[in-house]
Amino acid sequence: RVQRRNRPCRYDIDQFTPSFMSIFESLVPSDEEISKQKQLLTALSKLINKEWPNAKLFLYGSCANSFGFSNSDIDLCLSIDYKEMSKVDIILKLADILHAGNLQNIQALTRARVPIVKLMDPNTGLSCDICVNNLLAVVNTKLLRDYSQIDKRLRQLAFIVKHWAKSRCVNETYRGTLSSYAYVIMCIHLLQLRGILPCLQEMDPTCYVTVDNNTCAYFDQVDRLNSYGARNKETVSKLLWTFFHYWAYQHDYTKDVISIRTGRIISKHMKDWTRRVGNDRHLICIEDPFETSHDLGRVVDKRSIWTLREEFERAANILQYDPNPSVTLFEPY
Ligand code: ATP
Ligand code: MG
The missing domain is CATH 1.10.1410.10 (Poly(a)-polymerase, middle domain)
Incomplete structure (x- = not known):
């Protein structure tokens, strides 16, 4: 050595x-794929803001840091200031909102180290994970x-x-x-x-x-x-x-x-x-x-x-x- x-x-x-x-x-992901990701972000933000007008949804991880491959999953972070609810309550409520918005394969993983909701969007075919208040x-x-x-x-x-x-x-x-x-x-x-x-x-x-x-x-x-x-x-x-x-x-x-x-x-x-x-x-x-x-x-x-x-x-x-x-x-x- x-x-x-x-x-x-x-x-x-x-x-x-x-x-x-x-x-x-x-x-490298195609432009078409990137525009589908943006489309999903907009659709989910609209859905979530109906229930929580002050919440904001951010893309993070590889689809936003420029190091993402084509066909990778999308990482989203919900930023919400809601003191009455615990993170787990927010995750469960979020899963309900997504159900009502016709998203598919929804799973709330409340016991994971970083609690998330998983979902699949039938319009774009994209899968994503949403976490809560992980601003770092x-x-x-x-x-x-x-x-x-x-x-x-x-x-x-x-x-x-x-x-x-x-x-x-x-x-x-x-x-x-x-x-x-x-x-x-x-x-x-x-x-x-x-x-x-x-x-x-x-x-x-x-x-x-x-x-x-x-x-x-x-x-x-x-x-x-x-x-x-x-x-x-x-x-x-x-x-x-x-x-x-x-x-x-x-x-x-x-x-x-x-x-x-x-x-x-x-x-x-x-x-x-x-x-x-x-x-x-x-x-x-x-x-x-x-x-x-x-x-x-x-x-x-x-x-x-x-x-x-x-x-x-x-x-x-x-x-x-x-x-x-x-x-x-x-x-x-
Ligand atoms: P992949 O293409 O493999 O999905 P990725 O960029 O999404 O890559 P991950 O390792 O899945 O990378 O992490 C997603 C995001 O989560 C990272 O961009 C980073 O913002 C955050 N992250 C991951 N691991 C850590 C860590 N140990 N500490 C702090 N932040 C982390
Ligand atoms: Mg990732």
Whole structure:
């Protein structure tokens, strides 16, 4: 591993960029799909506002953060100020409203960690999950989308990483691997270190949102930053190599935390993430940009960490040696 830390990238890596780009293109949702999502948001908002005029429905997650694949489910968040009702009561009432509005396959999951209502809309054929008052997710969705507008390589890299993670079954938080959200943060972090993305939370803030006494502030005038990364000319295939090489051979799993909030690597020691606390083992440490006590790697356990690291090594080696990396990388697990 020591030797591989400084292994130079194969000289012909760039020849694979067109094939990785065509994989990216094949995963991007069509304009038609995006307009169907908007149509569903409008229809559901109308229905809900009849009962709760002051409530507001937000899109969040992959359909709003620009990292969504075609045909992915839609995540919606209902923002409602209704002190007489508990979250579970709101979920149950919401399920009734949706029933009356002829939506289908309605399920109220009131005992999940994040309670949601699931539904299918027969007009658009789309499925979605609605949660209640999860505004931090709405804010981190905007942060991710803002980053994606600075340099187009972020979206390309993250799509390919997510596609790899889904193909290799390492995008399953219930089995101890990482969420899509965590993978996107890992990509942002890499591009910050390469000088392709700035650190928006370290710049003078232009956007402030207070969520549960926590102020989320950052520079969001990203249209002023669209030549930020231009000096770095690395291709997507080179960045993909760097990503997997970093997680396979360079990241110090015993000491390091990646942090897009600071645009740096910070120490586990400083965050007191050096030992297991409750169920949080901190075996791979990815700091949430706003909820900084939250390690997005906390789902990873002592078995799944090895699954993950073996997959990072497999991917790094394919990108280094395989004659056809844009095929082999995504072979089903
Ligand atoms: P996919 O295409 O796989 O559905 P996704 O972008 O919707 O990807 P998820 O991991 O399903 O990603 O998460 C949905 C949203 O929920 C994220 O965009 C983020 O706003 C929020 N989220 C997910 N996991 C966390 C977490 N651990 N901490 C805070 N917010 C999270
Ligand atoms: Mg999702």
